[in-house]
Amino acid sequence: MKIFSGNAHPALGEAICKYLGMGLGQMRLMNFSDGESYCQILENVRGADTFIIQPTCAPVNQHLMELLLMLDAFKRSSADRVTAVLPYYGYARQDRKDKPRVPISSKLVADLLSAAGADRVLTMDLHAPTIQGFFDIPVDHLFAAPVLIDHLAKLNLENLVIVSPDAGGVERARAHAKRLGGELAIIDKRRSAPDVAEVLHLIGDVRGKTAVIVDDIVDTAGTLTGSVRTLRASGARRVLGCFTHAVLSAPAVQRVLESEIEQIVVTDTIPMSEEKRRCGKILVLSVAPLLGEAIRRIHENSSVSSLFV
Numbered sequence: 001m002k003i004f005s006g007n008a009h010p011a012l013g014e015a016i017c018k019y020l021g022m023g024l025g026q027m028r029l030m031n032f033s034d035g036e037s038y039c040q041i042l043e044n045v046r047g048a049d050t051f052i053i054q055p056t057c058a059p060v061n062q063h064l065m066e067l068l069l070m071l072d073a074f075k076r077s078s079a080d081r082v083t084a085v086l087p088y089y090g091y092a093r094q095d096r097k098d099k100p101r102v103p104i105s106s107k108l109v110a111d112l113l114s115a116a117g118a119d120r121v122l123t124m125d126l127h128a129p130t131i132q133g134f135f136d137i138p139v140d141h142l143f144a145a146p147v148l149i150d151h152l153a154k155l156n157l158e159n160l161v162i163v164s165p166d167a168g169g170v171e172r173a174r175a176h177a178k179r180l181g182g183e184l185a186i187i188d189k190r191r192s193a194p195d196v197a198e199v200l201h202l203i204g205d206v207r208g209k210t211a212v213i214v215d216d217i218v219d220t221a222g223t224l225t226g227s228v229r230t231l232r233a234s235g236a237r238r239v240l241g242c243f244t245h246a247v248l249s250a251p252a253v254q255r256v257l258e259s260e261i262e263q264i265v266v267t268d269t270i271p272m273s274e275e276k277r278r279c280g281k282i283l284v285l286s287v288a289p290l291l292g293e294a295i296r297r298i299h300e301n302s303s304v305s306s307l308f309v
Contacts, residue, residue, distance in 0.1 A: 001299045002045060006054035006070060008063040009271045012087065013053040015288035020296060025050075029066065037066045039073055046078040049299050051122075053291075056090030056109075057247070057270040064090060064109065068116040075117030083298060084118040087269035087291060088245050092127035093217075110134035122294055124269055124287065125216045125244040140304050142294055144244040144267050145172075147285050149179050151265060152212065152242065159209040159237075161185050165227045166215075173214045176242070185211065187227050207235030218243040218264065221252035225259045232260050245269050246276075246284070253279050 004025035005013025017024045026042035052074070054067040067084065074082045094105035110131065113121060120138040132139045160182035164173035166189050177184045185204025211231045218224055224241055231239050241264035253276055256264060266272075267287045276282060290307065297304045 001051070001295075002043075002048045003051045003053065003295070004041075004070070006052065006063065006066045008054050008057055008066070009087070009268075011271060012055070012268055012288060012291075015268075015286060016053060016292040016295065019289050019292035027070070037062070037069055039066065039069050041073055041077055045074060047080045049081050049083075050074050050079040051083045051085050051295050051298075053085045053087070055086055055088035055269055055271075057088050058249070060090040064112075068112055071113065071116035071118050081119045082117055083120045083122055083295075084113055085122045085291065085295070087124050087287065089123050089126055089131065092131060095128040095131055106131050107134040120298070122291070122298065124291070127216055140294060140298065142290060142304075142307055144269070144287055144290070145175065145179075146307075147267060147287055147290060148214075148242050148244070148265060149176060151285055152176075152180055157182075157210045157212070157238075157240075161204065161206050161209045161211050161236075163187060163204075163206070163211050163213045163227065163231065164215070165189065165213055165223050169215050172216065176212075176214050182212075183209070187230060189223060189226070202230050202234050206231055208237050210238040210240070211236040213239070213241045213261075215241075215243050217245045217247055218266065219247040219252065220249050221255040221259075224261070224264070225255045228259045228261045238262055241265065243267075246272060246282070248272070248276055253282075256281050 002025045003017055004027050007029050013024055028040040028042055030038050052070050056064045071082060091105040091109045114137055122140045124142045125144055132141055160180055162173045162177040162182050163185045164170045165187050170186055174184055185206055188201040213227050228239050239261050241261055243266045246266035263281050263283060265283045267285050294304055294307055
């Protein structure tokens with residue numbers, strides 16, 4: 001088994017290798033003066049079971065192209081099996097035709113990964129689980145829930161209610177509520193434009209309770225801050241957030257700081273700058289052990305299903 005990392009999140013690749021007790025594979029990655037990506041594998045991978053760690057986070061197109069080139073390089077270097085490990089799957093929010101004449105971008109990305117040489121994919125908390133069906137190769141879909149739920153359980157939150165910020169996230173919120181013994185609330189929102197959400201109604205009782213907003217992605221934090229206002233106006237005593245992928249595009253951090261949310265808990269599927277880490281309201285938990293254990297089991301051809309919780 002050999003593990004390599006692209007430029008998207010080398011720290012996560014190193015953390016995964018540390019968990020597995022092995023070193024990170026050596027590659028040369030660079031950009032030519034015109035922006036074209038280049039990669040070269042600096043060690044023999046013939047017959048190796050190879051894993052490439054590369055979340056397709058910002059700049060998304062750069063990191064996606066880099067991943068495709070790495071997959072092609074390993075395929076042409078006679079690696080026995082190549083697994084693309086995407087802790088964060090970019091373009092996942094474009095998973096269907098929600099209006100006329102638009103692409104299904106997540107399907108296109110799946111086709112590109114397969115065509116470039118990926119034999120299987122390991123990913124985490126897809127925005128839409130149905131994206132697994134876009135692949136004709138095996139997909140192991142992990143969830144960060146064990147890491148996040150374990151943290152929330154240690155907080156011993158009283159009068160807990162788990163809040164889904166939209167109808168699409170109800171199943172995720174219900175699973176958290178069941179594991180934590182809390183109640184469930186749902187926020188009804190509408191999107192008037194990309195990255196613009198309007199909160200309309202709150203379904204459920206949060207008065208005097210500790211509300212935890214659960215979702216897969218926090219991007220511009222527009223939905224988050226709107227949800228916080230609604231929950232506080234409805235009588236919630238405390239409001240926290242729990243997210244897998246901390247995209248945190250501008251002006252997300254400033255919105256979080258200015259909101260009445262107590263804290264947001266995120267994972268390290270996406271690298272976070274020091275500026276964002278210094279924000280007193282953001283706590284980052286590592287999913288490296290979870291991904292590392294999945295990689296070990298895939299390599300040993302043993303069951304990964306016990307991690308699908």
